[in-house]
Amino acid sequence: MVTGASHHSVLVVEDNPDLVIGLRDLLLHDGYDVTVAGTVAGAIELVRTHRFNAILLDLGLPDGDGIDVLKETQRLDPSLPVVIVTAHISPDRTVGSLTEGAFAYLTKPYHREELRQTLRRAIGVKELSVQAERAAHLLHESEARFRSLVESATDAILVADHRGLLVSWNRSAARLFGYASEDAIGKPLTLLMPERYRSAHEKGLTRMESTGTSRVIGSVVELHGLRKNGTEFPIELSLATWNTTAGNYYSGIIRDISSRKKTEDALRRSDQILREVADNTTAVIYVKYADGRYLLTNRRFEQIFNLTTDQIVGHTDHEIFPAHIADGFRTNDLVVLEQKRTVEYEEEAPHSDGVHTYISMKFPLCDHAGTAYAVCGISTDITERKHIETALRTHEEQLRLALTSTEVGGWSWDCQAGRIYWSRQVDDMLGVSESLRPHTQQEWLALMYQDDRQTAARAMSLAMEQPGTEALFEHRVMRKDGSLRWFVWTGQIIRDRDGKAVHILGMVRTTAGGA
Numbered sequence: 001m002v003t004g005a006s007h008h009s010v011l012v013v014e015d016n017p018d019l020v021i022g023l024r025d026l027l028l029h030d031g032y033d034v035t036v037a038g039t040v041a042g043a044i045e046l047v048r049t050h051r052f053n054a055i056l057l058d059l060g061l062p063d064g065d066g067i068d069v070l071k072e073t074q075r076l077d078p079s080l081p082v083v084i085v086t087a088h089i090s091p092d093r094t095v096g097s098l099t100e101g102a103f104a105y106l107t108k109p110y111h112r113e114e115l116r117q118t119l120r121r122a123i124g125v126k127e128l129s130v131q132a133e134r135a136a137h138l139l140h141e142s143e144a145r146f147r148s149l150v151e152s153a154t155d156a157i158l159v160a161d162h163r164g165l166l167v168s169w170n171r172s173a174a175r176l177f178g179y180a181s182e183d184a185i186g187k188p189l190t191l192l193m194p195e196r197y198r199s200a201h202e203k204g205l206t207r208m209e210s211t212g213t214s215r216v217i218g219s220v221v222e223l224h225g226l227r228k229n230g231t232e233f234p235i236e237l238s239l240a241t242w243n244t245t246a247g248n249y250y251s252g253i254i255r256d257i258s259s260r261k262k263t264e265d266a267l268r269r270s271d272q273i274l275r276e277v278a279d280n281t282t283a284v285i286y287v288k289y290a291d292g293r294y295l296l297t298n299r300r301f302e303q304i305f306n307l308t309t310d311q312i313v314g315h316t317d318h319e320i321f322p323a324h325i326a327d328g329f330r331t332n333d334l335v336v337l338e339q340k341r342t343v344e345y346e347e348e349a350p351h352s353d354g355v356h357t358y359i360s361m362k363f364p365l366c367d368h369a370g371t372a373y374a375v376c377g378i379s380t381d382i383t384e385r386k387h388i389e390t391a392l393r394t395h396e397e398q399l400r401l402a403l404t405s406t407e408v409g410g411w412s413w414d415c416q417a418g419r420i421y422w423s424r425q426v427d428d429m430l431g432v433s434e435s436l437r438p439h440t441q442q443e444w445l446a447l448m449y450q451d452d453r454q455t456a457a458r459a460m461s462l463a464m465e466q467p468g469t470e471a472l473f474e475h476r477v478m479r480k481d482g483s484l485r486w487f488v489w490t491g492q493i494i495r496d497r498d499g500k501a502v503h504i505l506g507m508v509r510t511t512a513g514g515a
Contacts (some may be wrong), residue, residue, distance in 0.1 A: 008031075008032050008033065008123055009032065009033040009034075009035065009053050010033070010034055010035070010052060011043065011047070011052045011055045013037050013038075013043040013056065013057045013058055013066060013069055014038065014056070014058045014085075015038040015039070016058075020038075023056065026112060027119075035050065035052070039061055040061050040063050041064075044069055047069070047073050047080075048072075052080060055073060055082045057070060057082050057102075058084075066084070067100060069082075070084075070101060079130065081103035081125055083103055083104045083106060083122055084102050084105045084106065085108060085110055086107070087107065104118045104121075104122065106118060154172055155253050155254060155255045156176045157170045157251070157254075158251070159250065160249070161249055162247035162250075164188050164189050164205050165187065166185050167185065176254065189201065193223070193226055194226050197224070208241070208248065214239075214241070216239055217239050218240065219238070220237070220238045221236075222234065222237075222257070233256060233258050234256075234257050234261045235255060235257060236255040236257050237255075239251070239252050275298075278299075279298050279299040279300070280299075281300065283379060284301045284378070284379040285378050285379075286298070286379075287365070287375070287376045287377075288317075288375050288377075289374050290374060291316075292316040293315065293316055294316070297309070305320070316330075317329045325350060329347065332347065332362060333377075336363065336364050337372045342362065343362055344361055345359075345360045345362065346360075347379065358382060360378070361377065362376070363376055388494060388503065391494060392494075392503065392505065408509050409423050409426035409429055410505075411423070411491070411507070412503065412504065413503065414502075414503055415502055416502055416503075419439055429508070429510045431477075431480060441457075448477060449477060456475045459473030460473060464493065464504075465501075470491065471490060471504050472489070472490050474486060474487060474489065475487055486511045487510050489508045490507055490508075491504040
Protein backbone atom coordinates (compact mmCIF):
# COMPACT_ATOMS: atom_id res chain seq x y z
CA MET A 1 0.00 0.00 0.00
CA VAL A 2 1.26 3.47 -0.84
CA THR A 3 2.02 5.37 2.34
CA GLY A 4 0.36 8.75 2.66
CA ALA A 5 -2.21 8.25 -0.15
CA SER A 6 -5.21 7.88 2.15
CA HIS A 7 -6.03 11.58 1.94
CA HIS A 8 -5.99 11.59 -1.89
CA SER A 9 -9.23 11.17 -3.82
CA VAL A 10 -9.42 9.90 -7.42
CA LEU A 11 -12.39 10.15 -9.79
CA VAL A 12 -12.59 7.24 -12.24
CA VAL A 13 -14.67 8.05 -15.32
CA GLU A 14 -15.26 4.67 -17.04
CA ASP A 15 -18.34 2.88 -18.32
CA ASN A 16 -16.80 -0.65 -18.58
CA PRO A 17 -17.74 -2.49 -15.37
CA ASP A 18 -14.80 -4.90 -15.60
CA LEU A 19 -12.30 -2.09 -15.99
CA VAL A 20 -13.97 -0.19 -13.15
CA ILE A 21 -13.54 -3.16 -10.83
CA GLY A 22 -9.88 -3.53 -11.77
CA LEU A 23 -9.12 0.19 -11.35
CA ARG A 24 -11.01 0.39 -8.07
CA ASP A 25 -9.16 -2.59 -6.61
CA LEU A 26 -5.80 -1.20 -7.71
CA LEU A 27 -6.46 2.29 -6.36
CA LEU A 28 -8.00 1.14 -3.09
CA HIS A 29 -5.02 -1.15 -2.59
CA ASP A 30 -2.72 1.85 -3.03
CA GLY A 31 -4.68 3.81 -0.44
CA TYR A 32 -6.73 6.17 -2.60
CA ASP A 33 -10.35 7.15 -2.06
CA VAL A 34 -12.18 6.15 -5.27
CA THR A 35 -15.31 7.65 -6.83
CA VAL A 36 -16.73 6.25 -10.11
CA ALA A 37 -18.78 7.93 -12.83
CA GLY A 38 -19.93 6.10 -15.99
CA THR A 39 -21.19 9.05 -18.04
CA VAL A 40 -20.11 12.51 -19.13
CA ALA A 41 -23.01 14.11 -17.26
CA GLY A 42 -22.30 12.19 -14.06
CA ALA A 43 -18.59 13.03 -14.18
CA ILE A 44 -19.19 16.74 -14.74
CA GLU A 45 -21.66 16.83 -11.84
CA LEU A 46 -19.13 15.18 -9.54
CA VAL A 47 -16.38 17.58 -10.62
CA ARG A 48 -18.68 20.48 -9.84
CA THR A 49 -19.72 19.22 -6.40
CA HIS A 50 -16.66 17.37 -5.09
CA ARG A 51 -12.95 17.92 -4.70
CA PHE A 52 -10.53 15.40 -6.24
CA ASN A 53 -6.77 15.11 -6.42
CA ALA A 54 -6.81 13.47 -9.88
CA ILE A 55 -9.13 12.10 -12.59
CA LEU A 56 -8.72 8.91 -14.66
CA LEU A 57 -10.79 9.65 -17.76
CA ASP A 58 -12.01 7.37 -20.58
CA LEU A 59 -12.86 9.38 -23.72
CA GLY A 60 -15.44 6.96 -25.11
CA LEU A 61 -18.51 7.35 -22.89
CA PRO A 62 -22.11 6.33 -23.71
CA ASP A 63 -23.56 9.87 -23.52
CA GLY A 64 -20.77 11.86 -25.12
CA ASP A 65 -17.10 12.57 -25.53
CA GLY A 66 -14.83 12.50 -22.46
CA ILE A 67 -13.14 15.64 -23.84
CA ASP A 68 -16.17 17.54 -22.54
CA VAL A 69 -15.32 16.35 -19.02
CA LEU A 70 -11.73 17.52 -19.55
CA LYS A 71 -12.86 20.94 -20.75
CA GLU A 72 -15.25 21.43 -17.83
CA THR A 73 -12.55 20.30 -15.37
CA GLN A 74 -10.11 22.82 -16.84
CA ARG A 75 -12.73 25.54 -16.51
CA LEU A 76 -13.55 24.71 -12.90
CA ASP A 77 -10.07 23.81 -11.63
CA PRO A 78 -7.17 24.18 -14.09
CA SER A 79 -4.77 22.64 -11.58
CA LEU A 80 -6.72 19.33 -11.31
CA PRO A 81 -4.70 16.72 -13.28
CA VAL A 82 -6.62 14.56 -15.75
CA VAL A 83 -5.01 11.32 -16.97
CA ILE A 84 -6.59 9.98 -20.16
CA VAL A 85 -6.97 6.18 -20.15
CA THR A 86 -8.65 5.02 -23.41
CA ALA A 87 -8.43 2.57 -26.28
CA HIS A 88 -8.91 5.33 -28.89
CA ILE A 89 -5.37 6.21 -29.91
CA SER A 90 -5.69 8.45 -32.95
CA PRO A 91 -2.97 11.12 -33.07
CA ASP A 92 -5.48 13.95 -33.20
CA ARG A 93 -7.14 12.61 -30.07
CA THR A 94 -3.83 12.30 -28.29
CA VAL A 95 -2.58 15.75 -29.22
CA GLY A 96 -6.04 17.24 -28.79
CA SER A 97 -6.49 15.98 -25.24
CA LEU A 98 -3.07 17.16 -24.24
CA THR A 99 -3.79 20.52 -25.83
CA GLU A 100 -7.01 20.75 -23.82
CA GLY A 101 -4.98 20.33 -20.64
CA ALA A 102 -4.71 16.60 -19.97
CA PHE A 103 -1.78 15.67 -17.74
CA ALA A 104 -0.94 12.40 -19.54
CA TYR A 105 -2.33 9.88 -22.02
CA LEU A 106 -2.38 6.08 -21.32
CA THR A 107 -3.76 3.40 -23.62
CA LYS A 108 -5.82 0.36 -22.81
CA PRO A 109 -4.98 -2.17 -21.77
CA TYR A 110 -2.99 -0.12 -19.28
CA HIS A 111 0.14 -1.20 -17.51
CA ARG A 112 -0.58 -1.20 -13.77
CA GLU A 113 2.81 0.15 -12.68
CA GLU A 114 2.80 2.81 -15.39
CA LEU A 115 -0.64 3.88 -14.24
CA ARG A 116 0.56 4.05 -10.64
CA GLN A 117 3.61 6.18 -11.47
CA THR A 118 1.62 8.49 -13.73
CA LEU A 119 -1.07 8.96 -11.09
CA ARG A 120 1.53 9.70 -8.40
CA ARG A 121 3.20 12.30 -10.60
CA ALA A 122 -0.16 13.86 -11.41
CA ILE A 123 -1.13 14.11 -7.75
CA GLY A 124 2.30 15.46 -6.92
CA VAL A 125 1.89 18.17 -9.54
CA LYS A 126 -1.53 18.94 -8.12
CA GLU A 127 -0.11 19.30 -4.61
CA LEU A 128 2.64 21.57 -5.86
CA SER A 129 0.05 23.64 -7.65
CA VAL A 130 -2.09 23.85 -4.55
CA GLN A 131 0.93 24.83 -2.45
CA ALA A 132 1.88 27.44 -5.02
CA GLU A 133 -1.65 28.83 -5.01
CA ARG A 134 -1.66 28.89 -1.21
CA ALA A 135 1.71 30.59 -1.13
CA ALA A 136 0.56 33.11 -3.70
CA HIS A 137 -2.61 33.70 -1.71
CA LEU A 138 -0.69 34.13 1.55
CA LEU A 139 1.80 36.40 -0.18
CA HIS A 140 -1.03 38.47 -1.58
CA GLU A 141 -2.68 38.66 1.84
CA SER A 142 0.67 39.55 3.44
CA GLU A 143 1.28 42.25 0.86
CA ALA A 144 -2.25 43.55 1.36
CA ARG A 145 -1.79 43.67 5.14
CA PHE A 146 1.59 45.32 4.77
CA ARG A 147 0.22 47.87 2.34
CA SER A 148 -2.73 48.54 4.65
CA LEU A 149 -0.34 48.99 7.56
CA VAL A 150 1.91 51.29 5.58
CA GLU A 151 -0.99 53.36 4.26
CA SER A 152 -2.59 53.70 7.69
CA ALA A 153 0.67 54.76 9.40
CA THR A 154 0.77 58.33 10.67
CA ASP A 155 4.49 58.53 9.88
CA ALA A 156 5.73 59.00 6.34
CA ILE A 157 7.14 55.75 4.87
CA LEU A 158 9.06 55.76 1.61
CA VAL A 159 11.26 53.40 -0.41
CA ALA A 160 14.09 54.33 -2.79
CA ASP A 161 16.29 52.24 -5.09
CA HIS A 162 20.07 52.08 -5.28
CA ARG A 163 20.11 55.23 -7.42
CA GLY A 164 18.31 57.20 -4.71
CA LEU A 165 15.06 57.39 -6.72
CA LEU A 166 11.70 57.11 -4.99
CA VAL A 167 9.87 53.91 -5.92
CA SER A 168 7.00 54.08 -3.42
CA TRP A 169 5.60 56.07 -0.51
CA ASN A 170 2.45 56.17 1.59
CA ARG A 171 -0.33 58.71 1.96
CA SER A 172 1.27 60.23 5.06
CA ALA A 173 4.39 61.01 3.03
CA ALA A 174 2.28 62.70 0.36
CA ARG A 175 0.52 64.82 3.00
CA LEU A 176 3.74 65.61 4.82
CA PHE A 177 5.71 66.82 1.81
CA GLY A 178 2.78 68.15 -0.23
CA TYR A 179 3.45 66.16 -3.44
CA ALA A 180 1.02 63.95 -5.33
CA SER A 181 2.41 60.44 -5.84
CA GLU A 182 2.82 60.90 -9.58
CA ASP A 183 4.92 64.01 -8.94
CA ALA A 184 7.27 62.22 -6.51
CA ILE A 185 7.65 58.58 -7.61
CA GLY A 186 10.70 58.23 -9.83
CA LYS A 187 12.20 61.48 -8.54
CA PRO A 188 15.43 61.63 -6.47
CA LEU A 189 15.20 61.75 -2.69
CA THR A 190 16.96 65.12 -2.78
CA LEU A 191 13.57 66.53 -3.80
CA LEU A 192 12.54 66.19 -0.15
CA MET A 193 15.60 67.71 1.53
CA PRO A 194 17.07 71.21 1.86
CA GLU A 195 20.01 72.07 -0.38
CA ARG A 196 22.53 71.90 2.48
CA TYR A 197 21.89 68.17 2.99
CA ARG A 198 22.08 67.00 -0.62
CA SER A 199 25.83 66.70 -1.09
CA ALA A 200 26.24 64.62 2.08
CA HIS A 201 23.30 62.44 1.03
CA GLU A 202 24.77 61.69 -2.40
CA LYS A 203 28.19 60.92 -0.91
CA GLY A 204 26.58 58.59 1.62
CA LEU A 205 24.63 56.80 -1.11
CA THR A 206 27.81 56.32 -3.16
CA ARG A 207 29.69 55.00 -0.10
CA MET A 208 26.89 52.57 0.70
CA GLU A 209 26.79 51.23 -2.85
CA SER A 210 30.56 50.83 -3.07
CA THR A 211 31.50 49.68 0.45
CA GLY A 212 28.25 48.53 2.03
CA THR A 213 28.79 50.84 5.03
CA SER A 214 26.70 53.77 6.18
CA ARG A 215 26.79 56.20 9.08
CA VAL A 216 23.02 56.51 9.43
CA ILE A 217 21.54 53.11 8.43
CA GLY A 218 19.99 51.53 11.52
CA SER A 219 20.04 54.71 13.58
CA VAL A 220 17.59 57.54 14.22
CA VAL A 221 18.73 61.02 13.19
CA GLU A 222 17.20 64.47 13.37
CA LEU A 223 17.29 66.51 10.16
CA HIS A 224 15.02 68.87 8.23
CA GLY A 225 12.58 68.05 5.44
CA LEU A 226 11.58 70.30 2.54
CA ARG A 227 7.95 70.65 1.53
CA LYS A 228 6.76 71.34 -2.01
CA ASN A 229 6.01 74.93 -1.01
CA GLY A 230 9.64 75.45 -0.03
CA THR A 231 9.20 75.46 3.76
CA GLU A 232 11.49 73.47 5.99
CA PHE A 233 10.40 71.50 9.03
CA PRO A 234 12.25 69.32 11.60
CA ILE A 235 12.04 65.56 11.11
CA GLU A 236 13.13 62.36 12.81
CA LEU A 237 14.44 59.83 10.27
CA SER A 238 15.17 56.10 10.65
CA LEU A 239 16.68 54.23 7.68
CA ALA A 240 16.96 50.56 6.72
CA THR A 241 18.31 48.78 3.64
CA TRP A 242 18.02 45.38 1.94
CA ASN A 243 19.61 43.76 -1.08
CA THR A 244 17.87 42.17 -4.08
CA THR A 245 19.05 40.87 -7.44
CA ALA A 246 18.12 44.29 -8.82
CA GLY A 247 20.37 46.06 -6.28
CA ASN A 248 20.03 47.76 -2.90
CA TYR A 249 16.79 49.30 -1.72
CA TYR A 250 16.37 51.80 1.08
CA SER A 251 13.37 52.45 3.30
CA GLY A 252 12.85 55.48 5.49
CA ILE A 253 10.36 56.25 8.25
CA ILE A 254 9.98 60.00 8.69
CA ARG A 255 8.22 61.70 11.57
CA ASP A 256 7.35 65.39 11.71
CA ILE A 257 8.71 66.58 15.07
CA SER A 258 7.67 70.23 14.73
CA SER A 259 5.29 70.02 17.70
CA ARG A 260 7.87 68.21 19.79
CA LYS A 261 10.50 70.81 19.00
CA LYS A 262 8.10 73.62 19.94
CA THR A 263 7.38 71.85 23.22
CA GLU A 264 11.08 71.33 23.87
CA ASP A 265 11.78 74.99 23.14
CA ALA A 266 8.97 76.03 25.45
CA LEU A 267 10.30 73.75 28.17
CA ARG A 268 13.79 75.16 27.73
CA ARG A 269 12.44 78.69 28.02
CA SER A 270 10.33 77.66 31.01
CA ASP A 271 13.34 75.97 32.62
CA GLN A 272 15.37 79.10 32.02
CA ILE A 273 12.70 81.24 33.67
CA LEU A 274 12.52 78.87 36.63
CA ARG A 275 16.31 78.87 36.87
CA GLU A 276 16.40 82.67 36.91
CA VAL A 277 13.67 82.80 39.57
CA ALA A 278 15.46 80.18 41.66
CA ASP A 279 18.83 81.89 41.31
CA ASN A 280 17.50 85.30 42.32
CA THR A 281 15.59 84.35 45.44
CA THR A 282 17.01 84.59 48.94
CA ALA A 283 15.66 81.11 49.73
CA VAL A 284 17.85 78.02 49.34
CA ILE A 285 16.41 75.65 46.70
CA TYR A 286 17.64 72.14 45.98
CA VAL A 287 16.61 68.75 44.58
CA LYS A 288 18.03 65.46 45.83
CA TYR A 289 17.55 61.97 44.38
CA ALA A 290 16.02 59.28 46.57
CA ASP A 291 19.50 57.97 47.34
CA GLY A 292 20.50 61.38 48.71
CA ARG A 293 22.61 62.62 45.77
CA TYR A 294 22.03 66.25 44.79
CA LEU A 295 20.45 66.73 41.36
CA LEU A 296 20.51 70.54 41.35
CA THR A 297 20.74 73.58 43.60
CA ASN A 298 20.24 77.29 43.11
CA ARG A 299 22.86 80.02 43.25
CA ARG A 300 21.97 80.94 46.85
CA PHE A 301 22.93 77.43 48.02
CA GLU A 302 26.34 77.75 46.36
CA GLN A 303 26.92 81.24 47.77
CA ILE A 304 25.99 80.43 51.36
CA PHE A 305 28.05 77.27 51.61
CA ASN A 306 30.86 78.52 49.31
CA LEU A 307 30.60 75.52 46.97
CA THR A 308 30.63 75.05 43.19
CA THR A 309 28.08 73.07 41.22
CA ASP A 310 30.61 70.27 40.70
CA GLN A 311 31.14 70.06 44.46
CA ILE A 312 27.37 69.67 45.05
CA VAL A 313 25.68 67.81 42.16
CA GLY A 314 26.16 64.05 42.45
CA HIS A 315 27.25 64.32 46.10
CA THR A 316 25.31 63.66 49.30
CA ASP A 317 24.80 65.76 52.42
CA HIS A 318 27.30 63.56 54.26
CA GLU A 319 29.96 64.62 51.75
CA ILE A 320 29.16 68.32 52.23
CA PHE A 321 28.06 68.91 55.85
CA PRO A 322 29.11 67.66 59.30
CA ALA A 323 27.73 64.21 60.09
CA HIS A 324 25.16 65.32 62.69
CA ILE A 325 23.79 67.99 60.32
CA ALA A 326 23.69 65.56 57.38
CA ASP A 327 21.97 62.91 59.52
CA GLY A 328 19.16 65.33 60.28
CA PHE A 329 18.72 66.29 56.62
CA ARG A 330 18.64 62.63 55.52
CA THR A 331 16.14 61.63 58.20
CA ASN A 332 13.74 64.37 57.13
CA ASP A 333 14.18 63.54 53.41
CA LEU A 334 13.34 59.89 54.00
CA VAL A 335 10.10 60.80 55.78
CA VAL A 336 9.04 62.89 52.76
CA LEU A 337 9.88 60.03 50.34
CA GLU A 338 8.10 57.40 52.43
CA GLN A 339 4.97 59.44 53.16
CA LYS A 340 4.85 61.10 49.71
CA ARG A 341 3.65 64.41 51.12
CA THR A 342 4.87 67.92 51.85
CA VAL A 343 6.45 68.30 55.28
CA GLU A 344 7.76 71.46 57.03
CA TYR A 345 10.87 71.18 59.16
CA GLU A 346 13.02 73.51 61.25
CA GLU A 347 16.61 72.62 60.34
CA GLU A 348 20.07 73.96 61.16
CA ALA A 349 22.95 74.48 58.74
CA PRO A 350 26.51 75.73 59.37
CA HIS A 351 27.46 79.19 58.02
CA SER A 352 30.76 81.02 58.17
CA ASP A 353 29.40 83.08 61.10
CA GLY A 354 27.92 80.15 62.96
CA VAL A 355 24.92 77.84 62.78
CA HIS A 356 21.78 79.28 61.15
CA THR A 357 18.21 78.10 61.54
CA TYR A 358 16.02 77.41 58.51
CA ILE A 359 12.36 76.65 57.86
CA SER A 360 12.44 73.94 55.17
CA MET A 361 9.44 73.02 53.03
CA LYS A 362 10.17 69.60 51.50
CA PHE A 363 8.00 67.72 49.02
CA PRO A 364 8.40 64.57 46.87
CA LEU A 365 8.87 64.48 43.09
CA CYS A 366 7.10 61.43 41.62
CA ASP A 367 7.31 59.70 38.23
CA HIS A 368 4.36 58.63 36.05
CA ALA A 369 3.91 55.49 38.15
CA GLY A 370 3.65 57.52 41.37
CA THR A 371 7.07 56.46 42.68
CA ALA A 372 8.91 59.20 44.59
CA TYR A 373 12.30 59.52 42.91
CA ALA A 374 13.52 62.79 44.47
CA VAL A 375 12.95 65.41 47.17
CA CYS A 376 12.69 69.11 46.44
CA GLY A 377 13.34 71.54 49.27
CA ILE A 378 12.88 75.29 49.74
CA SER A 379 14.63 76.54 52.86
CA THR A 380 14.36 80.05 54.34
CA ASP A 381 16.85 81.43 56.84
CA ILE A 382 14.94 82.41 60.02
CA THR A 383 17.98 82.94 62.25
CA GLU A 384 17.32 86.66 62.70
CA ARG A 385 13.67 86.05 63.40
CA LYS A 386 14.61 83.49 66.03
CA HIS A 387 16.90 86.03 67.70
CA ILE A 388 14.10 88.61 67.71
CA GLU A 389 11.65 86.09 69.15
CA THR A 390 14.12 85.25 71.90
CA ALA A 391 14.65 88.95 72.69
CA LEU A 392 10.91 89.54 72.74
CA ARG A 393 10.33 86.70 75.13
CA THR A 394 13.09 88.04 77.40
CA HIS A 395 11.70 91.58 77.40
CA GLU A 396 8.16 90.35 77.90
CA GLU A 397 9.24 88.34 80.90
CA GLN A 398 11.13 91.32 82.30
CA LEU A 399 8.11 93.57 81.80
CA ARG A 400 5.80 91.03 83.33
CA LEU A 401 7.95 90.85 86.45
CA ALA A 402 8.29 94.63 86.64
CA LEU A 403 4.61 95.32 86.16
CA THR A 404 3.51 92.97 88.86
CA SER A 405 5.26 95.15 91.47
CA THR A 406 4.67 98.70 90.15
CA GLU A 407 1.95 100.89 88.68
CA VAL A 408 3.92 101.32 85.48
CA GLY A 409 2.37 99.88 82.29
CA GLY A 410 4.08 97.92 79.52
CA TRP A 411 3.64 98.41 75.79
CA SER A 412 4.93 97.07 72.47
CA TRP A 413 4.70 98.22 68.88
CA ASP A 414 5.00 95.84 65.92
CA CYS A 415 6.41 98.35 63.44
CA GLN A 416 6.07 96.10 60.40
CA ALA A 417 2.47 95.12 61.11
CA GLY A 418 1.61 98.58 62.46
CA ARG A 419 -0.06 97.13 65.58
CA ILE A 420 0.01 98.58 69.13
CA TYR A 421 -0.23 96.40 72.27
CA TRP A 422 -0.13 97.30 76.00
CA SER A 423 -0.95 95.90 79.39
CA ARG A 424 -4.16 96.30 81.35
CA GLN A 425 -2.51 98.88 83.65
CA VAL A 426 -2.28 101.25 80.67
CA ASP A 427 -6.05 100.87 80.09
CA ASP A 428 -6.63 102.03 83.66
CA MET A 429 -4.16 104.91 83.31
CA LEU A 430 -5.78 106.13 80.08
CA GLY A 431 -9.28 105.52 81.35
CA VAL A 432 -10.32 103.23 78.48
CA SER A 433 -11.81 99.76 78.51
CA GLU A 434 -10.01 96.79 77.02
CA SER A 435 -12.63 96.56 74.26
CA LEU A 436 -11.88 100.17 73.19
CA ARG A 437 -8.11 99.73 73.31
CA PRO A 438 -6.50 101.16 70.13
CA HIS A 439 -4.66 98.88 67.75
CA THR A 440 -3.12 101.24 65.18
CA GLN A 441 -0.92 104.34 65.40
CA GLN A 442 -3.77 106.59 64.27
CA GLU A 443 -6.10 105.20 66.92
CA TRP A 444 -3.35 105.68 69.47
CA LEU A 445 -2.80 109.30 68.44
CA ALA A 446 -6.55 109.91 68.63
CA LEU A 447 -6.43 109.27 72.41
CA MET A 448 -3.92 112.08 72.91
CA TYR A 449 -4.65 115.72 73.65
CA GLN A 450 -5.08 117.41 70.28
CA ASP A 451 -2.26 119.94 70.79
CA ASP A 452 0.24 117.10 71.47
CA ARG A 453 -0.55 114.74 68.58
CA GLN A 454 1.75 116.25 65.97
CA THR A 455 4.70 116.41 68.36
CA ALA A 456 4.17 112.80 69.47
CA ALA A 457 3.90 111.54 65.85
CA ARG A 458 7.14 113.35 64.91
CA ALA A 459 8.93 111.83 67.93
CA MET A 460 7.73 108.35 66.92
CA SER A 461 9.03 108.76 63.35
CA LEU A 462 12.34 110.18 64.54
CA ALA A 463 12.92 107.26 66.90
CA MET A 464 12.33 104.67 64.18
CA GLU A 465 14.35 106.43 61.48
CA GLN A 466 17.54 107.19 63.44
CA PRO A 467 19.60 104.12 64.39
CA GLY A 468 21.03 104.14 67.87
CA THR A 469 18.17 106.15 69.39
CA GLU A 470 15.64 104.94 71.91
CA ALA A 471 11.94 105.57 71.83
CA LEU A 472 10.95 108.55 74.00
CA PHE A 473 7.84 110.66 73.52
CA GLU A 474 5.26 112.27 75.79
CA HIS A 475 1.79 113.73 75.53
CA ARG A 476 -1.26 114.70 77.52
CA VAL A 477 -4.62 112.97 77.82
CA MET A 478 -7.81 114.77 78.87
CA ARG A 479 -9.69 112.71 81.40
CA LYS A 480 -13.45 112.65 81.86
CA ASP A 481 -13.32 115.25 84.65
CA GLY A 482 -11.59 117.70 82.28
CA SER A 483 -8.15 117.38 83.90
CA LEU A 484 -4.99 116.82 81.82
CA ARG A 485 -2.62 114.03 82.61
CA TRP A 486 0.87 113.56 81.19
CA PHE A 487 2.06 110.23 79.76
CA VAL A 488 5.72 109.37 79.10
CA TRP A 489 6.49 106.46 76.74
CA THR A 490 9.98 104.95 76.68
CA GLY A 491 11.13 101.87 74.81
CA GLN A 492 13.93 99.77 73.35
CA ILE A 493 13.91 99.63 69.54
CA ILE A 494 14.71 96.23 67.93
CA ARG A 495 16.12 96.56 64.44
CA ASP A 496 16.95 94.09 61.63
CA ARG A 497 20.42 93.71 60.07
CA ASP A 498 19.70 96.69 57.81
CA GLY A 499 18.93 98.94 60.78
CA LYS A 500 15.20 99.05 60.11
CA ALA A 501 12.96 99.19 63.20
CA VAL A 502 10.89 96.03 63.44
CA HIS A 503 9.64 96.19 67.06
CA ILE A 504 9.60 98.49 70.09
CA LEU A 505 9.29 97.21 73.65
CA GLY A 506 8.94 99.60 76.51
CA MET A 507 7.16 101.08 79.53
CA VAL A 508 4.76 103.95 80.09
CA ARG A 509 4.26 106.06 83.19
CA THR A 510 1.90 108.92 83.98
CA THR A 511 2.01 112.11 86.07
CA ALA A 512 -0.56 114.65 86.99
CA GLY A 513 1.65 117.59 86.00
CA GLY A 514 4.35 117.96 83.36
CA ALA A 515 7.06 115.35 82.73
